[in-house]
Amino acid sequence: xxxxxxxxxxxxxxxxxxxxxxxxxxxxxxxxxxxxxxxxxxxxxxxxxxxxxxxxxxxxxxxxxxxxxxxxxxxxx
Numbered sequence: 827x828x829x830x831x832x833x834x835x836x837x838x839x840x841x842x843x844x845x846x847x848x849x850x851x852x853x854x855x856x857x858x859x860x861x862x863x864x865x866x867x868x869x870x871x872x873x874x875x876x877x878x879x880x881x882x883x884x885x886x887x888x889x890x891x892x893x894x895x896x897x898x899x900x901x902x903x
Contacts, residue, residue: 831883
C-alpha cells in the first residue's frame with residue numbers, strides 16, 4: 827500500500843516545476859486561497875498540527891495528468 831506524501835506550497839511548486847510547470851509563489855498562493863464559495867483551485871487543506879497548507883503529492887500530479895488526458899481527448903487534428 828502506498829502511503830500518502832503531504833507537501834506544502836513551496837514543495838508543491840517544486841513538484842510542478844519538475845513537471846515543466848513553472849509557477850511563481852504568488853500563483854501558488856492564489857491556487858491555494860479560497861474563493862467566495864469557500865473552494866480552492868487545488869485541494870490544499872490546513873494541517874491540523876502545524877496549521878500550514880498541505881496537499882497530497884500524488885493528488886497534485888494526478889490533477890495535472892487528468893487535465894492532460896481531457897485535452898488529448900478533445901483534440902481534433
